[in-house]
Amino acid sequence: MLKPESMRLRMERMVRETQESICQSIEELDGAHFRHDLWTRPDGGGGDSRVLQGGNVFEKAGVNVAVVYGTMAADAVRSALGQGRSLPAGAMAFFATGLSVVVHPHNPMVPSAHANYRYFELAGDPPAQSWWFGGGADLSPSYLIREDAVHFHRVHKEVCDLYDSSFYPRFKKWCDEYFYISHRGERRGVGGIFFDNLNDRDRNQLFAFISSCALAFVPAYMPIVKARKDMPFTDIHKHWQQIRRGRYVEFNLIYDRGTIFGLKTGGRTESILMSLPLVGSWEETSLPEVDSLESRTLEVLRHPQEWA
Amino acid sequence: MQTIELMRIRAEDMARRARHAICDAIEEVDGASFKEDVWTSPDGGTTYIDCVLREGNVFQIVAVNVATGRGTFSPETARAATGGVLQIRDPLPFTFTGVSLVIHAQNPMVPSSHLHYRYFEAGDDATPRLWWFGGGADLTPNYLFEEDVVHFHRTHRQVCDRYDASYYPRFKKWCDEYFNIVHRGERRGVGGIFFDNLNDLDQETLFEFVTDCAEAFIPSYLPIVLRRRSMPFAERHLVWKQLRAGRYVEFNLVYERGTLFGLKSGGRTASILMGLPPQARWEYQHLPPAGSEEARLVEVLRNPPEWA
Numbered sequence: 001m002l003k004p005e006s007m008r009l010r011m012e013r014m015v016r017e018t019q020e021s022i023c024q025s026i027e028e029l030d031g032a033h034f035r036h037d038l039w040t041r042p043d044g045g046g047g048d049s050r051v052l053q054g055g056n057v058f059e060k061a062g063v064n065v066a067v068v069y070g071t072m073a074a075d076a077v078r079s080a081l082g083q084g085r086s087l088p089a090g091a092m093a094f095f096a097t098g099l100s101v102v103v104h105p106h107n108p109m110v111p112s113a114h115a116n117y118r119y120f121e122l123a124g125d126p127p128a129q130s131w132w133f134g135g136g137a138d139l140s141p142s143y144l145i146r147e148d149a150v151h152f153h154r155v156h157k158e159v160c161d162l163y164d165s166s167f168y169p170r171f172k173k174w175c176d177e178y179f180y181i182s183h184r185g186e187r188r189g190v191g192g193i194f195f196d197n198l199n200d201r202d203r204n205q206l207f208a209f210i211s212s213c214a215l216a217f218v219p220a221y222m223p224i225v226k227a228r229k230d231m232p233f234t235d236i237h238k239h240w241q242q243i244r245r246g247r248y249v250e251f252n253l254i255y256d257r258g259t260i261f262g263l264k265t266g267g268r269t270e271s272i273l274m275s276l277p278l279v280g281s282w283e284e285t286s287l288p289e290v291d292s293l294e295s296r297t298l299e300v301l302r303h304p305q306e307w308a
Numbered sequence: 309m310q311t312i313e314l315m316r317i318r319a320e321d322m323a324r325r326a327r328h329a330i331c332d333a334i335e336e337v338d339g340a341s342f343k344e345d346v347w348t349s350p351d352g353g354t355t356y357i358d359c360v361l362r363e364g365n366v367f368q369i370v371a372v373n374v375a376t377g378r379g380t381f382s383p384e385t386a387r388a389a390t391g392g393v394l395q396i397r398d399p400l401p402f403t404f405t406g407v408s409l410v411i412h413a414q415n416p417m418v419p420s421s422h423l424h425y426r427y428f429e430a431g432d433d434a435t436p437r438l439w440w441f442g443g444g445a446d447l448t449p450n451y452l453f454e455e456d457v458v459h460f461h462r463t464h465r466q467v468c469d470r471y472d473a474s475y476y477p478r479f480k481k482w483c484d485e486y487f488n489i490v491h492r493g494e495r496r497g498v499g500g501i502f503f504d505n506l507n508d509l510d511q512e513t514l515f516e517f518v519t520d521c522a523e524a525f526i527p528s529y530l531p532i533v534l535r536r537r538s539m540p541f542a543e544r545h546l547v548w549k550q551l552r553a554g555r556y557v558e559f560n561l562v563y564e565r566g567t568l569f570g571l572k573s574g575g576r577t578a579s580i581l582m583g584l585p586p587q588a589r590w591e592y593q594h595l596p597p598a599g600s601e602e603a604r605l606v607e608v609l610r611n612p613p614e615w616a
Binding site: 035037049051053060062182183184242246249250253254260263264269270272273274276277278279280281282283 | 561589
């Protein structure tokens with residue numbers, strides 16, 4: 001009898017294939033190439049970090065795969081989960097694999113985008129033994145172009161709707177909540193979808209769902225890049241983009257669970273901070289003028305809307 | 309009773325005088341002027357006097373802030389604010405007053421610098437009063453000029469030695485430990501002095517000590533500025549400066565107790581983040597070539613030497 005392939009292997013293959021196809025489509029559009037960096041984790045596993053810096057279209061793009069395993073303290077597990085889960089004391093064996101994508105283009109009219117899809121397993125006796133999926137994708141424009149936000153959300157909604165009509169509304173809301181920079185009263189961007197600890201149905205079905213989500217990144221994002229990459233812009237627009245990227249840095253360093261967890265548990269700093277933009281600015285001299293493009297974007301970051 | 313009331317007022321007066329002395333000296337060197345912004349928290353508890361000089365001739369930004377206020381510690385915030393020293397079970401009212409300063413210069417050969425001195429009092433008439441001083445000053449160069457670092461440390465050491473021969477060695481070490489960016493294995497800068505929860509001498513003596521420290525800032529820092537402000541530099545020096553600014557941001561947003569405490573307890577974001585550098589940069593795996601000026605700096609950030 002053929003043993004069914006383990007979810008670990010299937011997920012790993014999926015994230016590696018997706019990494020390859022996302023990198024290809026970025027390289028095709030940009031002309032520049034990703035630098036590949038294979039690394040190993042001393043305590044088990046490793047990854048494949050790919051970075052494109054100073055391209056023609058993209059200022060910085062990072063597409064990272066990690067497959068890590070070993071043991072971790074229950075405290076660390078809890079903080080990775082970000083919510084109360086009853087766990088036994090002591091170290092637990094774990095396995096995690098995931099894909100993370102961060103793209104920061106040059107042109108301020110092209111939004112930044114981020115996606116992350118991951119699978120986690122904890123060993124041990126029930127109820128500690130468990131598995132779950134997490135992830136999502138979101139868009140961070142410096143200048144809001146409504147049809148772009150609608151397109152990005154619509155593509156993800158279509159994927160969600162194939163599996164469960166409650167997914168998109170729940171995950172869209174979760175995304176708006178997750179990417180909230182509370183000290184600014186703003187979201188990092190116009191959202192998309194976000195979910196975590198997803199294990200409430202058949203594992204194969206959820207794997208199919210997350211695979212479809214990962215595949216959706218290119219059609220959700222690349223058409224926006226193509227449409228906007230040659231739009232004219234001035235130093236004023238570039239400056240505002242850098243201010244927004246400063247906010248991006250604030251979110252990632254202060255609130256992003258994955259970043260903080262990674263940095264504080266001795267993760268690979270360069271891979272974790274690959275998500276940061278090339279340049280972030282805190283050179284705010286004045287607030288955007290009323291009814292300017294900048295203030296209209298801010299308005300949406302302060303009050304998330306329904307897009308799809 | 310009367311004298312304790314008085315210390316709060318005297319410490320506030322000291323903070324204001326330090327602010328004036330520093331702003332005057334900076335304006336004289338720069339030629340540009342500070343803008344003052346006074347703000348009171350909605351509950352009326354805290355007053356901030358923010359003084360900012362932006363895009364001057366010598367300085368990119370100088371932010372001086374005097375904050376005086378009151379609040380109530382919860383067990384968590386008491387622990388967070390004092391690094392675990394203050395352990396309480398019931399809410400505890402407190403008052404504080406202090407001055408803080410952040411300087412980022414235009415010329416990459418001029419180091420950034422930071423200072424803060426503050427006085428805390430906790431408790432009310434019904435519970436025993438606690439009081440302590442905290443503070444320090446530190447230097448963050450992009451390029452290492454040993455004589456500058458020695459001068460900065462020596463000036464602070466001279467003040468420390470007048471009070472207690474153990475102060476400088478302890479506070480120098482504390483500074484190196486406090487400004488450690490753990491995930492980089494580097495300190496933010498070449499240090500200086502740092503202390504907190506200081507109440508091991510009588511209050512009057514410590515007040516004089518902190519006053520003298522605050523007064524030492526101008527003679528410890530401005531001579532360095534005058535020496536370096538007209539040094540020639542190239543584009544690559546500016547890029548390196550931005551990369552170092554990225555590390556500065558990482559420290560402040562990931563580790564700095566005051567910043568995180570302020571942001572998460574609903575402090576005034578604009579005042580708290582006022583000291584972030586105007587432009588910060590993140591390049592994937594940027595490693596300065598062995599033997600370069602940049603590598604020489606990183607070496608002392610990894611292994612802090614004795615300077616004075």
